Amino acid sequence: MDISALPEATIACLAAASEIYVGAKVLEISPISGGYSRLTFKYSIRTKNGDEDIVLQYVPLGATGIVRIDRMVENDILVYLSENEGVNSPKLIASDVKGNFFDNAAFIYKAEPGRPFVDVCRDTQDNKLGALNRIVARSAASVHGQDIKKLPNSMHAPTNWEDYLTSQIELFKKTESESSKSRPFLRYMAKWLDENRPPAAPLSLVHGDFQVSNMLSLNSEKDALLVDWELAHIGDPREDLGWLTMVCNTIPPDILAADPKGFYDEYRAFSGLSKEIINPETSAYFLIISSIRTHRGMMKSSDALAKDSKQAQSVLAAYYLSITSYQHTMWMNAVKIVEEMKRSR
Numbered sequence: 001m002d003i004s005a006l007p008e009a010t011i012a013c014l015a016a017a018s019e020i021y022v023g024a025k026v027l028e029i030s031p032i033s034g035g036y037s038r039l040t041f042k043y044s045i046r047t048k049n050g051d052e053d054i055v056l057q058y059v060p061l062g063a064t065g066i067v068r069i070d071r072m073v074e075n076d077i078l079v080y081l082s083e084n085e086g087v088n089s090p091k092l093i094a095s096d097v098k099g100n101f102f103d104n105a106a107f108i109y110k111a112e113p114g115r116p117f118v119d120v121c122r123d124t125q126d127n128k129l130g131a132l133n134r135i136v137a138r139s140a141a142s143v144h145g146q147d148i149k150k151l152p153n154s155m156h157a158p159t160n161w162e163d164y165l166t167s168q169i170e171l172f173k174k175t176e177s178e179s180s181k182s183r184p185f186l187r188y189m190a191k192w193l194d195e196n197r198p199p200a201a202p203l204s205l206v207h208g209d210f211q212v213s214n215m216l217s218l219n220s221e222k223d224a225l226l227v228d229w230e231l232a233h234i235g236d237p238r239e240d241l242g243w244l245t246m247v248c249n250t251i252p253p254d255i256l257a258a259d260p261k262g263f264y265d266e267y268r269a270f271s272g273l274s275k276e277i278i279n280p281e282t283s284a285y286f287l288i289i290s291s292i293r294t295h296r297g298m299m300k301s302s303d304a305l306a307k308d309s310k311q312a313q314s315v316l317a318a319y320y321l322s323i324t325s326y327q328h329t330m331w332m333n334a335v336k337i338v339e340e341m342k343r344s345r
Contacts, residue, residue, distance in 0.1 A: 001061065001103040003039070010043060010056050013101040014108060017094035020048050027051065037065040042111055053111035054093060061104040066297030067231065071097050071105040074230045076152035077205075078107060081229070084150070087142045088218065088225045114216030117224050121212055121253050130259030134266045135224050136212060136244070141270035143226065144204040144237035151205060157234045161200045164235060168289050169193045175296045180303045189288065189331060196338060198282045201236050201273065208232050210240035211247040212255060231293075237271070238278070242286030246330055281341040284334040291327055298324050 001009070007026045014021035028044040038059040045052060059071065075097045081089040090109040097105050121132055148157055158164035172190035176183040207214075208231025216225040248254040256263055260280060268278050302320040 001058075006041070006056065006058060006102075007043070009096075009101045009106070010054075010108060011045070013094045013096050013106065014045075014054075016101070017108075021045075023048070037069070055090070055109045055111050057107045057109070058102060059105040066301055067293050068297075069230045070154075071230075073152070073154045074232070075105075075107070076154045077229050077232045080150075080152055084146075086146060088139065088223060089229065090225065090227055112216055112218070112225055114218045114225050115221075116213070117215035117217045118212045120217045120221055121255055124253075126253070126258060129253060129255045130262050132221075133255040133258055133263045135222070136215070136255060137263045137266035138270050139215065139224050139226055140207075140210060140237075140240055140244070141267050143207050143210070143240065144271055146205040148203055148205060148234050151234065155205075155232070155234050158203060161203055161236065164203065165197060165289075166194075168235075168292065171292045171296060175292070175299055179299055180307075183299075185328060192335060193285070193288060196285065196342075198238075198285050199276050201238060201277050201282075203234055204237040206233050206235040206237065206239050208239075208243075210244050213247075213251075236286065236289070237273070238282050238286040239290040241267075241278070241283045242288070243290040245280075245283045246287045246291060249330065249333075250326075281338050284337040284341075287334045288331045291330070295324060295327050 007029065011021065011024050011026065014024060024045050024047045026043055026045050030042045032040040032042055032055065038057050041056045041058075043054045043056060045054060075092075075095050078089075078092045078095070081087055082092040090112060092107060092109055094108045095106065096102050099105070117132075117135075121129065124132060151157070158167070169190050172186045172193070176186040207226065207229065209228055210226075214226060214228045216227065217223075218225050245256060248256045264275075264278060264280070267273075268275060271278065298320045302324065
């Protein structure tokens, strides 16, 4: 779909969701950066009830990414979050998963006045970042505190924690078996993960891409709104903490390093989970677990590029290679953390 057709499709989708949008006019459009394999725009529109701002997230037809996204599941969790309290997330106004108005999936939200949380972090002095990581801790705990029995049926819940963790470890073996080359490092990681399983945690809703770049600052920077739920699933809550750890170690500012004790104390206080379950050691373990899906996607893409003599020498091929190599380094750092903490006990 041509971008010029998006405003008309947006109004049609809104009108189908609520009669107050029938005859609405688009006053202004501005692009918003970010988003995974999709385009995001802020619209100022005029309705029967007055002017309002909305946000459109549109997935272009044919858009691909390194991780497969089930847009129906994404729609279901967005509806759930909009209808239930407990997690600060965008309010979904309308959606078009089947392409009735757009040529592919699209989601329309109420625009929030918040400032990107990552910008707030970057503008905050290092000695004051600890106060911000408490907000992040509470946001994570609110996600993981949702009753999984009330989540949409499309979000298939694992039978139990042990089997779920086993399935995640098996992804390392599966990634190698599907690769065009032998990758003994993945076999090593699978063996290490199996031998160093952490204490079990209650299965929970997992955001899947939990990081400050996916948050908006609210209430005079005293709260945060969590966006981009396309990788949400039911799993181990520490997947989000592990992914957050990896992102903080990779992209400054590292708000965890500002006050790790304060972060974990705050998370445990709001989640009710024990120190045995929630700590830097288990976060390091799940840093590895949480990144296998992206690693798996990049390995598949790298293998596909390698089969094309021209693409094999492309910038994209070099990018995938550098990212996978960097992830290997992060995994080994996590292994070191876990093993050192075990020896210190």
